[in-house]
Amino acid sequence: MTELTARRAATRERLVDAAVVVFAEKGVLGAAVEEICEAAGFTRGAFYSNFTSKDDLCVELLQRNYELQMAALDQAIAGIDAAPTSNLDDLIARTLDMFFAAQPEGRHWVLASQELRLHAARSPEFAPAYRRFTDQGTLRVAETIRSVVQALGYELTTSGPAAIGLLHAVHEYGTLGSLIGSGTLEGGYKERLLAEVLRTLVRPSSTTVR
């Protein structure tokens, strides 16, 4: 698509990776361009030669994140056992695996994701770019989960995106809660709740599986 030397691509990647860490620690607006460059082992010269602004880098970060997660999702699909099952627990477990494959992992990524989401909520300039990747990702995950559920002999009780939204909400809340160390959330809280929620989102398929 774009002409990019290997050197340049590597620089951009290092900067983006560093941004994840710094965003996680300081937030998008609290992160100084200088700090990101330092974390990546560059000076600002490298930054301004590759990006026009911090928001510009944020978009690249979204893109990278999107691609990595879709790749992980594809891999998870390839590895799934596609035989229909009458065991609901089985279905739940396999479906959640799909979902988790498309979620950020590790403290830095989790925090950075939330920071980006919040940045989109407060910045009208950034929001469109954020929506672009998020909506597309949600649709793809929804479609994937819908087809997995169907292959296993079940169907969703609600629209795909609504189901994903619900899972996403619980996942985010629980993950952040465990980082904060909230006392009202016991261990395994998130997993249990997700399984329970998912149980209400599927039912045995009314139509015969082809």
Added chain:
Amino acid sequence: MTELTARRAATRERLVDAAVVVFAEKGVLGAAVEEICEAAGFTRGAFYSNFTSKDDLCVELLQRNYELQMAALDQAIAGIDAAPTSNLDDLIARTLDMFFAAQPEGRHWVLASQELRLHAARSPEFAPAYRRFTDQGTLRVAETIRSVVQALGYELTTSGPAAIGLLHAVHEYGTLGSLIGSGTLEGGYKERLLAEVLRTLVRPSSTTVR
């Protein structure tokens, strides 16, 4: 408890109110002390005379928020129709009213709440203070909802805090989503989802209502 002149109290309040706005726009770490003071119509002299640091002000903000929401909750309780009902929709509506009473409202408060939550997740120094208010609030809301549900002839299917966590997760996600303007979330999405979730969280009481 603490000796505080009226003048001082007013200054602190104005600073805290201003902080909500600036935090919403810039995030906790992106907000300059200077900026908060300016928004409140003071200079930094006032700030450092009243607070030792930005985190110190954050704690005061948590406290204020907690007290306002608990007061709103108390008021909501007072206004509720306590007659048992066999109409589930009725129950759902009244229970959600309780819950909403204890949620922040308005763009600034919503964003600031999220910023504080994220700040707690990344800052070990701030997290304990955040937990203190959050856990206490969750317990109080949980207990309130539990007793309302019971008075109406139903019971919760899960622990109070777990139920509140689930509602809270969906509420936050939906609210932020509507600020971002996500395309996969149609209007009324949040309310519909909350009602549906709540439906799975209650069942007719097995024991007789006293």
Added chain:
DNA sequence: GCCTTCCGATACAGAACTGTATTGAATACG
């Protein structure tokens, strides 16, 4: 009404960050 105490404004010195213009070293190419 005067005097004391309080408390926010001002002054200050330094640190951190910004974006740009220029330079020099690495890389690619003929």
Added chain:
DNA sequence: CGTATTCAATACAGTTCTGTATCGGAAGGC
């Protein structure tokens, strides 16, 4: 190879923010 080009480092000038020390006016006590 040597030369042209690319790209990150450096130099620069300006702005913003920090926390503290000091000052002066307003509030409250006698």
